[in-house]
Amino acid sequence: MNISKLVAPYGKSTMPILAHALVNMRQGRGTLTVTDIGTRITVRLEQSDKIDAKFLIPVKEISGKLKGTKKVMVTVTGITDGQNTCDLAKDLEINDFPLKRTMEEPVEVQIKDTSVFFDIIKQALPFCHKRKIVSEYANCLFITYGEGDTEIVASNIQNLIRFRTEAMELPENAPFRFRRYKINKNHLGGFLIPAAAAERLPQIYDRKKPLKCVVYNQEYAVFDDGTIEFTVRLPKPDMPAYEDVLQRAGCFGDEYLIIDPEAVLKDLSRFLEEHRKDKVTTVLYDRSDTMTVRHVLAMEEGVPALNYGIKRIPGTRNMDRIALNGFDLERALKVQGTDRIRWDSIGLVPIALKGSGEGYTFDIIIMPVRF
Numbered sequence: 001m002n003i004s005k006l007v008a009p010y011g012k013s014t015m016p017i018l019a020h021a022l023v024n025m026r027q028g029r030g031t032l033t034v035t036d037i038g039t040r041i042t043v044r045l046e047q048s049d050k051i052d053a054k055f056l057i058p059v060k061e062i063s064g065k066l067k068g069t070k071k072v073m074v075t076v077t078g079i080t081d082g083q084n085t086c087d088l089a090k091d092l093e094i095n096d097f098p099l100k101r102t103m104e105e106p107v108e109v110q111i112k113d114t115s116v117f118f119d120i121i122k123q124a125l126p127f128c129h130k131r132k133i134v135s136e137y138a139n140c141l142f143i144t145y146g147e148g149d150t151e152i153v154a155s156n157i158q159n160l161i162r163f164r165t166e167a168m169e170l171p172e173n174a175p176f177r178f179r180r181y182k183i184n185k186n187h188l189g190g191f192l193i194p195a196a197a198a199e200r201l202p203q204i205y206d207r208k209k210p211l212k213c214v215v216y217n218q219e220y221a222v223f224d225d226g227t228i229e230f231t232v233r234l235p236k237p238d239m240p241a242y243e244d245v246l247q248r249a250g251c252f253g254d255e256y257l258i259i260d261p262e263a264v265l266k267d268l269s270r271f272l273e274e275h276r277k278d279k280v281t282t283v284l285y286d287r288s289d290t291m292t293v294r295h296v297l298a299m300e301e302g303v304p305a306l307n308y309g310i311k312r313i314p315g316t317r318n319m320d321r322i323a324l325n326g327f328d329l330e331r332a333l334k335v336q337g338t339d340r341i342r343w344d345s346i347g348l349v350p351i352a353l354k355g356s357g358e359g360y361t362f363d364i365i366i367m368p369v370r371f
Contacts, residue, residue, distance in 0.1 A: 001227065003032070003072050003079075004063040006041055006204065010034035011059030020056040020089055022097045023074055027052070030074030034059055035098055039197050041204070042229040048075045055088035056097065062086050100220070100231060109145065109170055109213040116167040116359035117211075118202040120152050123335050123362075127154035127161045128195035136237045141198050144190030145170030154195070158367045159328055161335070165360035168213075191218055197232040204230055261355075264293070265333040271295050272326055280326035281369060284351075295326055324351060324368045332364045 013019045013036060022033045030047035033040060057078060065084040066072060072079055078087040111117050121141070129139045135157065142153040150168040154161050170189065205211055205225055214222045215234075223230045272280055283294045332353055353364040 001043070001072070002067070002069050003043065003081075004065075004067045006043060006228070007032070007034045007059050008063040009200075010036055010041075011063055017056075017092060017096045017098070019059055020092060020097070021059050021062060022094070023055050023057060023079060023088070025049075025051060025053045025074055025076075032057075032062075032072075032074070032079065033097075037098060038194070038233050039200070040100065040231045042231070044227055044229075045079070046071070046073045048073050051076065054094050056092050056094060057086050057088055105217045107170070107215045109168055109215060111168050111211045111213060113165075113167040113359055114205065114209065114211045115207040116165060118205075118207055119336075119357070120163045120165060120167070120360055121198050121201060124152055124154040124161055124163060125195055125199055126331055126334070127156055127159055129156050130195045130199070136235050137192060139195050140192040140235060141195060142190060142192050143168070151190075158325075159332070160365040161332075161362060162365075163360045163362045167359055191215055191221060192235050192237065193221060193232055194235060201230070204228055261333040261335075265330065268295070268326060268330050268333070272330055277327040281323050282326040282329050284322045284324075322351065322368050324366050328366050332366055335362065335364065 007021060010021075011019055011034075018036060024031045024033070025047050028047060028050040030045040031042050032045060033042040035041075053076060055078075062079070065086055066079070066081050068081065070081040070083075072081050075085075078085055080086070124141055128141065131139060138156050140154075142151075142155075144151045144153070145168065149164050149166050150170075152163045152165070201223060205223070205228065209225050211223060211225045214224070216222070218236065219234055221232045221234055223232075268282075281296055283296060284292070329351075335353075335355065336357065350368060351366040353366070355362055355364075
């Protein structure tokens with residue numbers, strides 16, 4: 001365990017009390033806690049002397065001295081890895097350190113496959129803003145729990161991605177209050193987690209190690225693997241009814257195109273690198289049995305366009321031409337874990353990309369631009 005890597009992001013606070021780690025020695029166990037109010041990490045450490053004591057240590061001192069992965073031990077005067085020692089601070093009041101509020105109504109969520117869960121988190125994050133802009137839910141991942149599977153949803157207003165997986169599940173004894181985020185008859189509830197906090201989860205935890213999540217009264221989510229406890233304060237805006245977006249995208253019937261995302265992405269990425277991404281529009285239209293994809297620069301005349309064809313499934317009806325942002329399409333095609341993606345479009349409606357990976361299936365909804 002690299003203590004320095006875990007606590008370093010918390011050492012930049014301008015508030016002195018938040019720039020320190022709280023060491024708590026109690027009943028033969030030692031813990032080290034850092035926080036920025038919105039999130040906090042508690043690491044369980046061995047204790048040299050079985051006494052009860054609390055003290056503060058500057059985070060900068062910890063991140064500067066304990067840079068390796070050696071075992072760290074709590075002593076009565078600080079913490080040490082056997083070679084370097086971080087001494088306690090004596091000029092701050094310990095009681096000023098912000099502690100976790102008393103939390104009631106805990107709901108333990110079972111994370112059955114940590115590796116799949118982290119893969120989904122990484123792929124969903126590019127569809128979030130990761131900062132407060134437009135709407136708070138656009139800066140969050142929405143995690144719902146169903147009777148048979150879990151959905152992890154991200155949206156930045158213009159686009160939406162939804163993963164369905166059995167990597168997580170909600171126990172049957174979940175309290176009724178937890179179910180206010182019910183999406184449909186198959187979902188029991190869920191919560192929003194800030195994208196910036198979700199981004200840290202794969203950085204903190206081992207993909208192979210069991211991980212559990214306990215949600216407290218929809219105010220905090222605590223991820224715990226037995227050694228590291230990561231607490232996240234949960235925002236409370238309502239998640240939009242994304243089922244309406246899926247219906248508008250024509251996520252029904254069998255009118256699909258089969259595309260090779262790697263082949264499309266290769267040509268599209270090269271084109272976007274040569275032109276300004278905010279000016280590029282992708283136009284889709286039908287030519288007999290092939291759907292032609294053409295990239296043009298919006299509102300600019302005389303610019304050479306890139307054209308290539310995508311084979312259409314025989315028997316599907318002709319499709320109107322649709323304009324969407326080429327950068328959004330590039331981002332959607334970068335979702336990993338699938339060799340082929342089904343492409344569904346009916347008239348001037350959102351584009352629905354459908355695919356599957358190991359342990360999950362997904363929908364990507366791309367909202368078209370005005371053409």
